[in-house]
Amino acid sequence: MTTAKRKRTRPLILALLLLAAPLAGLAEDPTWRQVDPDNLVFMELAEGSVLIELNPRFAPKTVKQFRQLVQDHFYDGLGFYRVIDGFVAQGGDGSDLGKLSDVPLIKAEFERPWSNDFAFTPVQAPDLFAPETGFIDGFAVARDPGDDKVWLTHCPGIIAMARNEDPDSSRTDFYIVIGQAPRYLDRNMNVFGRVIHGMDVIQQIRRGPVNDNGIIRDDMQTSRMRSLRLGSDIPDEERAAAFVMDTNSPGFADLLRDRRERKHRFFHHEPPPVLDVCQVPNAGRVTK
Amino acid sequence: MTTAKRKRTRPLILALLLLAAPLAGLAEDPTWRQVDPDNLVFMELAEGSVLIELNPRFAPKTVKQFRQLVQDHFYDGLGFYRVIDGFVAQGGDGSDLGKLSDVPLIKAEFERPWSNDFAFTPVQAPDLFAPETGFIDGFAVARDPGDDKVWLTHCPGIIAMARNEDPDSSRTDFYIVIGQAPRYLDRNMNVFGRVIHGMDVIQQIRRGPVNDNGIIRDDMQTSRMRSLRLGSDIPDEERAAAFVMDTNSPGFADLLRDRRERKHRFFHHEPPPVLDVCQVPNAGRVTK
Numbered sequence: 001m002t003t004a005k006r007k008r009t010r011p012l013i014l015a016l017l018l019l020a021a022p023l024a025g026l027a028e029d030p031t032w033r034q035v036d037p038d039n040l041v042f043m044e045l046a047e048g049s050v051l052i053e054l055n056p057r058f059a060p061k062t063v064k065q066f067r068q069l070v071q072d073h074f075y076d077g078l079g080f081y082r083v084i085d086g087f088v089a090q091g092g093d094g095s096d097l098g099k100l101s102d103v104p105l106i107k108a109e110f111e112r113p114w115s116n117d118f119a120f121t122p123v124q125a126p127d128l129f130a131p132e133t134g135f136i137d138g139f140a141v142a143r144d145p146g147d148d149k150v151w152l153t154h155c156p157g158i159i160a161m162a163r164n165e166d167p168d169s170s171r172t173d174f175y176i177v178i179g180q181a182p183r184y185l186d187r188n189m190n191v192f193g194r195v196i197h198g199m200d201v202i203q204q205i206r207r208g209p210v211n212d213n214g215i216i217r218d219d220m221q222t223s224r225m226r227s228l229r230l231g232s233d234i235p236d237e238e239r240a241a242a243f244v245m246d247t248n249s250p251g252f253a254d255l256l257r258d259r260r261e262r263k264h265r266f267f268h269h270e271p272p273p274v275l276d277v278c279q280v281p282n283a284g285r286v287t288k
Numbered sequence: 289m290t291t292a293k294r295k296r297t298r299p300l301i302l303a304l305l306l307l308a309a310p311l312a313g314l315a316e317d318p319t320w321r322q323v324d325p326d327n328l329v330f331m332e333l334a335e336g337s338v339l340i341e342l343n344p345r346f347a348p349k350t351v352k353q354f355r356q357l358v359q360d361h362f363y364d365g366l367g368f369y370r371v372i373d374g375f376v377a378q379g380g381d382g383s384d385l386g387k388l389s390d391v392p393l394i395k396a397e398f399e400r401p402w403s404n405d406f407a408f409t410p411v412q413a414p415d416l417f418a419p420e421t422g423f424i425d426g427f428a429v430a431r432d433p434g435d436d437k438v439w440l441t442h443c444p445g446i447i448a449m450a451r452n453e454d455p456d457s458s459r460t461d462f463y464i465v466i467g468q469a470p471r472y473l474d475r476n477m478n479v480f481g482r483v484i485h486g487m488d489v490i491q492q493i494r495r496g497p498v499n500d501n502g503i504i505r506d507d508m509q510t511s512r513m514r515s516l517r518l519g520s521d522i523p524d525e526e527r528a529a530a531f532v533m534d535t536n537s538p539g540f541a542d543l544l545r546d547r548r549e550r551k552h553r554f555f556h557h558e559p560p561p562v563l564d565v566c567q568v569p570n571a572g573r574v575t576k
């Protein structure tokens with residue numbers, strides 16, 4: 001009995017309907033687009049490698065400051081000091097390494113005005129948390145046509161700046177969402193990017209104690225960032241190419257339709273024809 | 289400058305409003321209830337220890353068979369052979385170790401009739417995926433008053449039996465949800481328990497290749513279960529006590545209200561007064 005045979009007999013819950021494009025063909029596949037190296041951040045942890053795509057269109061000030069911090073090697077060596085399973089991994093406090101920073105505060109950019117220039121791919125209206133959700137430039141967004149606002153949603157894998165009560169108090173500390181989307185934080189934080197590769201690595205970040213709000217008081221016990229590097233600072237020939245789905249492509253529209261209309265015989269109870277924008281698979285692919 | 293001082297200056301996104309009961313006092317705290325050892329499964333992985341609470345009220349046949357498999361040491365040594373980040377970790381195929389099983393198939397128990405005996409704590413109506421959500425016995429549920437049915441929802445941490453197309457084809461293979469709730473699977477699977485401790489351990493389970501539907505074809509490469517043991521098979525004096533929130537308690541009602549009404553000054557944009565039943569923190573606590 002071969003392994004291949006055994007595998008065929010295994011029960012599977014229904015497969016994710018991923019478009020199984022071979023990695024080598026992504027550059028020619030209209031469903032995928034290559035990420036601009038200016039918007040790509042390579043984060044190395046002891047646990048592995050992570051790729052982040054920045055979103056300067058929605059968070060220009062935050063992205064500008066984050067890029068500068070990355071180029072200044074500000075984050076290299078810092079730990080994730082507040083990590084709550086199912087919620088967030090937060091890190092990037094310079095005082096950890098005695099970096100008493102004069103880094104400026106970032107003004108709130110929690111949402112932005114709607115523009116008809118957006119290549120908006122609708123997903124769900126109404127959503128539980130917003131009048132409408134969808135994708136723009138590969139990012140999950142929500143919008144309120146009533147006040148002409150649109151914002152990046154708190155889906156798993158998003159990266160946002162932490163802050164104090166003052167809305168304009170973001171500086172260096174950021175968090176990555178590692179659990180069920182905390183959508184109540186939408187429109188309240190500077191969301192500025194998303195993890196496009198290596199969420200399994202992020203999931204290995206050491207958690208803090210549940211009864212102390214996830215805070216790891218001993219810095220030596222934290223998972224640490226070895227280095228962050230901006231894609232455009234890495235020579236072309238050394239840099240891995242990163243691809244994400246073009247959420248404005250016909251291929252992505254097919255994916256959304258297949259996930260909304262569960263016609264497969266596997267479904268004995270037909271699911272309601274709704275989609276959670278944070279549950280649409282949207283990870284990137286990396287080629288060497 | 290002390291560490292404690294530094295920590296106070298760190299920006300925090302708003303704390304989870306957990307009821308910070310000291311572990312030692314859980315047995316006397318009306319917000320918590322101790323899990324019946326008959327419904328407790330201790331799962332040991334190389335990555336760490338996991339505790340599962342079974343739900344015989346919603347899935348009596350599945351729980352009966354799973355308990356028997358645990359007591360037969362069926363799962364000891366088996367791997368997680370299909371692991372997709374953000375979706376599920378699936379394991380429990382006996383052929384992995386050459387266990388050609390005569391384990392019977394389990395009839396579908398995807399939902400059950402509503403009963404007024406349920407201590408139902410409502411959370412959200414309407415929810416995106418169901419007319420109403422809430423908690424029963426600590427488990428997230430959804431219900432449809434229209435057809436008098438109630439079911440366990442696919443929240444992160446739930447454990448359910450995998451199956452083939454036939455609704456009555458569950459046997460030994462199970463999956464644990466490790467990402468954004470795949471609620472489209474609700475009412476289609478035998479959900480029979482939830483991880484109440486050690487989801488950070490489950491998150492360390494080795495992922496399979498994204499372009500091969502998460503399947504790890506080489507069994508030697510999988511994360512493996514060292515042992516599963518039923519709580520009631522462990523002598524009282526050796527067994528850790530596990531507590532979960534009593535979702536019918538006033539303390540839990542307070543938690544729900546605090547999460548729905550975000551009155552804290554941190555929120556400059558007041559979130560909509562809705563709750564995602566899968567985003568309510570509901571992890572258990574373990575005492576030695």
